[in-house]
Amino acid sequence: MTDIKEIDVERNKVVFDDFDECNPEKFMLLFQRHLTGLIAGETLNPFDMERFMKRGSSKNLKQLCDGKKAEGFDEASLGKKMDAGMMRFLLIMLLVVGIATAAVIVLKMMKVF
Numbered sequence: 001m002t003d004i005k006e007i008d009v010e011r012n013k014v015v016f017d018d019f020d021e022c023n024p025e026k027f028m029l030l031f032q033r034h035l036t037g038l039i040a041g042e043t044l045n046p047f048d049m050e051r052f053m054k055r056g057s058s059k060n061l062k063q064l065c066d067g068k069k070a071e072g073f074d075e076a077s078l079g080k081k082m083d084a085g086m087m088r089f090l091l092i093m094l095l096v097v098g099i100a101t102a103a104v105i106v107l108k109m110m111k112v113f
Helices: 024-035 046-052 058-077 084-109
Strands: 004-008 013-016
Touching: none
Parallel strands: none
Antiparallel strands: 004 013
């Protein structure tokens, strides 16, 4: 981040240490580009629709709460444990490798290989 070097009040310009100039129009453009999809520094999710509705129903509120609950669970469990699908996949792979190994040993004992 650069510091302000000079403020030109007559021309409505601010000059920074790296000689980059900013006027109100450029500032508004950069600020709008920064805030695209953000409100109060947060990324908008479909679950945030309740904040922007004039009238909300109980179904919308329930969907909002369910979404927030799922989002919180995902954040809390991130990097801490495997989900059920991954655990099932690893167990199936372990069983397949074990059965294949046993089959190869049996076939070698029977002198098929």
